[in-house]
Amino acid sequence: MLNIIQKLIKKKRPYIMSTEKLDDSNNTKISKNFNYNHKHLKNIFENSDDICFRNFITDSNANVLTLFIEGLVNEELVNSDIIKPLQYNSTKEKNTDEASPETIKKRLFTVGTEVQTKTCFNQLIEEVLDGKTAIIIEGLPQGFIIDLTQWENRGIEEPINEQSIKGPREGFTETLRINTSQLRRRIKSHHFKIQQFRIGKQTNTNIAVAYCENIANQTIVNEVINRINKIDIDGILESNYIHELIEERTITIFPEMIDTERPDKVAGHLLEGKIAILTDGTPFAIILPVTLSEFFHTPEDYYTRYIFSFVQRTLRFASFFIATCLPSIYVLMTKFHYEMIPVDIIFSIAEAREAVPFPPLLEVLLIEVIVEFLREASLRLPGPIGQTVGIVGALVIGDAAVNAELMSPVLVIFTAFSMISSFVIPNYSMASALRLLRFPILFMTGILGGFGFMIAWFLIATHLCNISSFGVPFLQPIAPFKLSEQRDTVYRMPFRWVRKRPKAVANKNIRRQKGVEEED
Known part of the structure; x- marks a missing residue:
């Protein structure tokens, strides 16, 4: 190793900056001039106090610079696997014929990870900002990159938004x-x-x-x-x-x-x-x-018997229509088609709405807006306070509104049932979409009655037919209908009957059986 360092010292340029000008561009090549490299990196990371520059001299009088971000690197490994071997063990290497970067990579560093070489400052800086450690040795026109990253991260925990009774408890982290x-x-x-x-x-x-x-x-x-x-x-x-x-x-x-x-x-x-x-x-x-149906599937469907999965998926798909249509059905029944309600019930509803000063559409909009305010408040407040505000606020406001005769108790029941149905949908993004979807349906129903209700759903169905996800129709395999793929769409059949993967996304190895690969 002594021969290597000596050869590098002989090949290095004098410590003057007259022949090389500092370039502000990060595309500059790394130089053999140690001072140039050091000053260039100092200029780039000016006013960045978390960037650590460690300079030291080996026992063969060669300057070495290590560069890393404090807090993203295991500094103990930097000291033990980089600085110590360079600083104290270089004289133990003998019979070296060539001072090449490959030789240095093999004989200088004791780390167990791969050692990369970079010739440009932009490549070096990119790796440093990613949490890796850079080493520049005097006399070499390239730098070395070693991955010694270590930072504080959240441990693997159960997902908060997708909890299940059966199945793994592990969730993704931020790393x-x-x-x-x-x-x-x-x-x-x-x-x-x-x-x-x-x-x-x-x-x-x-x-x-x-x-x-x-x-x-x-x-x-x-x-x-x-x-x-x-x-x-x-x-x-x-x-x-x-x-x-x-x-x-x-x-x-x-x-x-x-x-x-x-x-x-x-x-x-x-x-x-x-x-x-x-x-x-x-x-x-x-x-x-x-596809649309996959937003209503959960991993738990496959961890329980298919009979229970059958019931659970039935509830989820029913909640799709209840969450979007129930407020509109209330307006439809009380304003346009009350003759469809049984006589005993219609008298009860009429008596409850007798003192309400608002028409059905405005009444529904008022309570829906209040529910959305409560939902948003419960999400933004700290956990225990948010739950208290959500529960107490709904009870107090709902009871006060009924006692003040601003809305009927039947509407409170309809709204609560609609809100609970939106919670049944397992995917938060789809549940949020359905929360918004009920407002245009409500306006169309309040203005045009049953005809507006049908037009709203016709437009929604047309829109869904025009959506595709990377070339796959959003309503597939229902529209276009594919009989062979109905065994795990709305309902899940026993595993022994679900023999093939969806053809639209798996055009190779269609069969699920082990070792069977066929083109279809």
């Missing part, structure tokens, strides 16, 4: 590498691929695209990667940024991708030929392409 490792632990196949990208000119956020290459439709995979590469934005702070930037139709309230915190749910979709996008800094993964 991308932990999330990909959870998927890799579940899918132990060399066909499972994870491609990583950097998005955001300022944030340089790491994202990962995961898929099973022997199952997924390669055309869809290429389209997803192509859209990601076209993203041009300052920063990606959450997975919804990517969702909006790569979706096909932006003017719609229906989500075209599923977001989830559950690794088991992502793994299940990957085995069907879907694609997952994971973003560093958020515990939510995106699954695509998807």
Whole structure:
């Protein structure tokens, strides 16, 4: 090692800056001149007090600079695996013929991770900002990058938004590498691929695209990667940024991708030929392409017997119509088609509404707005306070409004049932979409009655037919109807009957049986 360092000292340039000018561009090549490299990096990271510069001299009188971000690196490993071997063990190496970077990589560093070499400052800086450690040795026109990242992160916990009685209790975290490792632990196949990208000119956020290459439709995979590469934005702070930037139709309230915190749910979709996008800094993964029925599926459907799954999915799909239509049905029955209500009930409703000063449409809008205020307040306040405000506020305001004869008790029951039905929908994005959907239906019904109610649903159905998720129709396999794929759409049949994957996303290896691969 002594020979290596001596050769580097002989080859180095004198410590003068007259022959090389500092360039503000990060595309500048790393120089053999140690002072130039040091000053250039100091200028780039000016006023960045969390950037640590550690200079030391080896026992062979060679200058070395280590560069890393404090708080993102294991400093004990920096001292033991980089500084100590460079500073004290260089004289133990002998019989070295060539002072090459490859020789230094093999004989200088004692780290167990891969040592990379970078020749440009922009490459070096990018790795440092990603939490890695850079080493620049006097006399070498390149720097070394070693991954010694370590920072505080949230441990693996049960997802708050997608809890289940049976099944795994693990959820994604905000660390991308932990999330990909959870998927890799579940899918132990060399066909499972994870491609990583950097998005955001300022944030340089790491994202990962995961898929099973022997199952997924390669055309869809290429389209997803192509859209990601076209993203041009300052920063990606959450997975919804990517969702909006790569979706096909932006003017719609229906989500075209599923977001989830559950690794088991992502793994299940990957085995069907879907694609997952994971973003560093958020515990939510995106699954695509998807269909409308999949927003009502949960992993628990596959962890319980299919009979129980049958009942649970029936409740979820029923809640789709109850959450959107019940307030409109109240207006329809009390204002336009009261003859459809049984006589005993209509007299009870008429008596309750006798002193109410508002027409049915305004009455429903008033209570719906109050419910939305309470819902938003319960979400924004701290946990215990938010729950108290949500429960007490609903009871107090509802009781006070009825006693003040501002709304009928029947409407309070209808609204409560509608709100509870929206909570049954397992996906938060879809539940939020249905909350908004009931307002245009309510206005159409309040203005045109039953005719407006039918027009509203006709327009919604037409809109749904025009939505596609990366080329897959949103209503498939219901419209267009595919009989062979009805065994796990609205209801789940026993596993032995669900022999094939959806053909739209899995154009290879259609059959689920082990070892069977066939083109279809």
